[in-house]
Amino acid sequence: MKALTSETISKMVQGRLEIPSEIMVNQISIDTRTLEKGSLFIAIKGENFDGHDYIKQAIKNGASLVMVREGTSLPGKVPAIFVNDTLKALGMLAHEYRKLFNRPVAAITGSVGKTNTKERLAAILSARYNVHKSMGNYNNDIGLPLSVLEMNDEHEVAVFEMGMRGFDEISTLSEIVNPDIAVITNLGISHIERLGSRQNILKAKLEILEGMTNKGVVVLNGDDELLSGLKDLLPQKTLFYGIDEDQDVWAYDLSSRGEEGVYFQVKTQTNDMKLFIPAPGIHNVHNALAGIAVAETLNMSEDEIKKGLESFSGEQMRLSIEEKDGIKFINDSYNAAPASMTAAIDV
Known part of the structure; x- marks a missing residue:
């Protein structure tokens, strides 16, 4: 991605930057397992998880900046952008980034x-x-x-x-x-x-x-x-x-x-x-x-x-033909719909 400053990101999402400092962000992630040094970690609340539970791990894994919802308690003096809704802020950030x-x-x-x-x-x-x-x-x-x-x-x-x-x-x-x-x-x-x-x-x-x-x-x-x-x-x-x-x-x-x-x-x-x-x-x-x-x-x-x-012959698990023990299988198992299964049968 194009590097952005913490201040620029905060303005893009209309957020509140706490502990202002000129931090350069080179990666944005919602998953602590993919974080790199200089990353922004956005704490998203999903159906089965809440990224706010992993803020401490995000810092440990290299996040230089976190984006969290207002009212979140942080583990120490962590540079953070506070927003009302982190999912909406992710969309706002992408929208403003697209304009670049x-x-x-x-x-x-x-x-x-x-x-x-x-x-x-x-x-x-x-x-x-x-x-x-x-x-x-x-x-x-x-x-x-x-x-x-x-x-x-x-x-x-x-x-x-x-x-x-x-x-x-x-x-x-x-x-x-x-x-x-x-x-x-x-x-x-x-x-x-x-x-x-x-x-x-x-x-x-x-x-x-x-x-x-x-x-x-x-x-x-x-x-x-x-x-x-x-x-x-x-x-x-x-x-x-x-x-x-x-x-x-x-x-x-x-x-x-x-x-x-x-x-x-x-x-x-x-x-x-x-x-x-x-x-x-x-x-x-x-x-x-x-x-x-x-x-x-x-x-x-x-x-x-x-x-x-x-140059493109297809993707795995999407109408891919596989052979095992002399038997050919049509593997269309990734998120298949009735129409795609019909297409597989027609092959």
Whole structure:
């Protein structure tokens, strides 16, 4: 991350700095096990833990500064920033930190395929740019701010994933990141027990637009009937992708080669490309098309797109094919949804 002073951090979160001293912070963490010398430890209260119980351990492990809620008793003279809510302060800090970087930022949400699309997009963009991406599925109100805070001056573009369980969650994440490009992969039935209908899921996913300006670009799966219905309804420029012909980024002549991967042709507004994905499953074509749409928005060439696309073969425990005792297993066990399990069966 870009180094920040304790005073700057305090101002960013509208906090109260106690024992003021010019401390340089080079890392921010909520986990005492990952602290390095010169770190800021933010004491977050979760469902099953409270970081305030680990302040003494944080100091021992190298934290130079702690951020705690008002009223917290500290073990001795510890440089600290007091705030009303440390979780909200984490989001505020990430939001202000994001403003320090005039870089294109893409954000991805959807019912399934978010992480795969994020990884595939990052691989494509890496053929030209130094890319920062959110770690694993760091896609909530804790993980996403922490990912933002790992950006540095070397990064030329950033890709973040946004998840949700209900309303007003993605809007919070979008306001933190202020994406230039937003991607919605699809609308399934994940979290329908909380939201009641796919129309409500659409409403929740569209919160990703709340942190964008009208100059942004929205990339949507045009093969999804609810998303395709948004044509000409959004204030931002909109690009649709899919395997149905009437798309801005259209895949055709798809040829699955089993475990080897998938060959396909892609027609965009500027190119007609023959491409290959070194991963099984036609569903991966949709994830790739989202990445291609973003890549063309960022002026990448056909050769760069090909190179980046072929560099990523997939992730462990996400439709990975494994063999044991002569038997092949499809491992899609990481946070699988009905739609992703169906895709695994289709492979």
